[in-house]
Amino acid sequence: MSMSLNYFSKFRSVFIYGVSLAALLFLLKWLEWRFIIVNYTFEIYAGFIAVIFTGLGIWLALKLSKPKTTIVTVEKETVITNDEFVLNENVLDEMGISKRELEVLQLIAQGLSNQQIAEQLFVSLNTIKTHSSKVFEKLEVQRRTQAVEKAKRLSLIP
Amino acid sequence: MSMSLNYFSKFRSVFIYGVSLAALLFLLKWLEWRFIIVNYTFEIYAGFIAVIFTGLGIWLALKLSKPKTTIVTVEKETVITNDEFVLNENVLDEMGISKRELEVLQLIAQGLSNQQIAEQLFVSLNTIKTHSSKVFEKLEVQRRTQAVEKAKRLSLIP
DNA sequence: TGTAAAATCACCCGAAAGTATGAGGGTAAA
DNA sequence: TTTACCCTCATACTTTCGGGTGATTTTACA
Numbered sequence: 001m002s003m004s005l006n007y008f009s010k011f012r013s014v015f016i017y018g019v020s021l022a023a024l025l026f027l028l029k030w031l032e033w034r035f036i037i038v039n040y041t042f043e044i045y046a047g048f049i050a051v052i053f054t055g056l057g058i059w060l061a062l063k064l065s066k067p068k069t070t071i072v073t074v075e076k077e078t079v080i081t082n083d084e085f086v087l088n089e090n091v092l093d094e095m096g097i098s099k100r101e102l103e104v105l106q107l108i109a110q111g112l113s114n115q116q117i118a119e120q121l122f123v124s125l126n127t128i129k130t131h132s133s134k135v136f137e138k139l140e141v142q143r144r145t146q147a148v149e150k151a152k153r154l155s156l157i158p
Numbered sequence: 159m160s161m162s163l164n165y166f167s168k169f170r171s172v173f174i175y176g177v178s179l180a181a182l183l184f185l186l187k188w189l190e191w192r193f194i195i196v197n198y199t200f201e202i203y204a205g206f207i208a209v210i211f212t213g214l215g216i217w218l219a220l221k222l223s224k225p226k227t228t229i230v231t232v233e234k235e236t237v238i239t240n241d242e243f244v245l246n247e248n249v250l251d252e253m254g255i256s257k258r259e260l261e262v263l264q265l266i267a268q269g270l271s272n273q274q275i276a277e278q279l280f281v282s283l284n285t286i287k288t289h290s291s292k293v294f295e296k297l298e299v300q301r302r303t304q305a306v307e308k309a310k311r312l313s314l315i316p
Numbered sequence: 317t318g319t320a321a322a323a324t325c326a327c328c329c330g331a332a333a334g335t336a337t338g339a340g341g342g343t344a345a346a
Numbered sequence: 347t348t349t350a351c352c353c354t355c356a357t358a359c360t361t362t363c364g365g366g367t368g369a370t371t372t373t374a375c376a
Contacts, residue, residue, distance in 0.1 A: 025204055046183055046207050053208040057215020098322060111304030113362070126325050133364065143332085144303055144363075146269030256352060271332065285354055291334065301362085302333075323372070333362065339355085346349075 024052060088155035095138045095154075102156065104131040109148045109157050182210060246313035253296045253312075260314065262289040267306045267315050 092102065107117045114132065118125045132144065141147045151157040250260065265275045272290065276283045290302065299305045309315040 024208075046204075049204050049207045050183070050211040053211040054215035054218065057212035057217075058219040059215075060212065061216040061219030100323065108303060109307065111299065111301055111307045113301060114364095115362080123323085124325055126327085127323075129364075130324080133366090136364075141269070142364080143269055143271060145266060145306060148303060148306065149267070149269045254351095258353065272334095273332080281353085282355055284356060287334070288354080291336090294334080300334080317376100319374100319376085321372100321374080324370075326367100326369080328366085329364100331362100331364075333360100335360075336358085338357090341354080342352080344349100344351090346347100 024049075085158035086155065091154045092156060097135060097138050097156070101131050101135045101138070104128060105135050105147060105151055106157060108132065108135075108144050109151065182207075243316040244313065249312045249314060255293065255296050255314070259289050259293045259296070262286060263293050263305060263309055264315060266290065266293075266302045267309065 097105070103121070104117060107120060112120070114128045115125055118128045121128070132147075136142065136144075136147055139147050139150050141150055148157065255263070261279065262275060265278065270278070272286045273283055276286045279286070290305075294300060294302075294305055297305050297308050299308055306315065
């Protein structure tokens with residue numbers, strides 16, 4: 001709901017209140033002159049007016065009071081498949097593994113043979129052997145399968 | 159806050175209202191007899207009472223009205239490491255991979271050599287070679303690294 | 317410009333991995 | 347009981363891997 005409409009409703013309430021007040025006073029005056037008023041004491045009028053306008057006040061207040069909002073925060077667990085890989089560069093530095101070596105490591109993890117890796121990287125088979133050997137040294141492993149396993153543990157590979 | 163306390167606060171408000179009403183009426187009566195009242199018209203009293211009790215009504219309403227609560231649901235993302243592994247037995251059946259073969263596959267994935275696997279399973283090296291060969295056939299791969307990669311993709315291995 | 321690290325390549329050799337084939341024993345279903 | 351599958355093991359052979367060593371070229375950096 002918009003602000004202007006809210007303000008109009010407030011204004012209307014006040015207007016109704018004013019009209020009601022006038023009407024009631026008029027009614028009372030009319031009653032006074034016409035009927036039983038002369039016999040009634042002032043206290044009864046006062047009490048009547050008090051009760052009426054208390055009700056009016058209550059009505060006004062309820063009409064005008066802003067709804068108090070209590071924000072209840074409900075935690076909803078959302079399962080997020082944690083499949084985004086972030087390379088652990090710290091480990092990479094500590095181990096002293098170069099870019100090229102990491103590249104070879106990744107291809108090893110994909111199941112490629114040294115020959116295939118050599119072809120893919122446009123270098124000789126011997127070069128790949130050297131790279132993989134260095135990687136194994138740095139990872140302190142003996143086999144490529146071990147290297148892959150350890151590299152994944154160390155977040156060097158997805 | 160407890161219910162009983164809430165009810166007490168309501169009761170107290172009503173009590174205060176009653177007392178105030180009585181006190182005001184008494185005050186007005188006193189004022190009437192003592193001072194200026196005789197000269198004032200009835201309408202002024204009525205208006206005065208009306209305004210006072212309208213205020214009182216408003217106060218009462220605000221005091222008694224239940225706070226309207228608007229429940230706002232806030233979704234809070236909670237990252238859950240999705241590390242629970244469930245073996246995909248369907249694929250296992252489709253591929254026709256036996257228990258023993260899966261066992262060998264798991265040890266291969268852990269980076270063990272065929273010799274180590276043979277020792278761990280108390281069988282000969284040749285047996286492991288046979289098992290691994292069959293696994294490679296069934297997984298349609300040529301190397302153990304490929305087998306590991308594919309087995310993980312197929313949820314045959316954590 | 318000199319130097320250290322990285323990248324490239326080569327050769328050798330033994331170990332490991334993988335292929336092919338066959339065979340014997342066990343179990344469970346047809 | 348036969349058939350089919352699994353597990354086991356063996357032999358023979360080929361390929362790949364991994365370790366060791368050494369060398370040349372690039373690249374980055376002080």
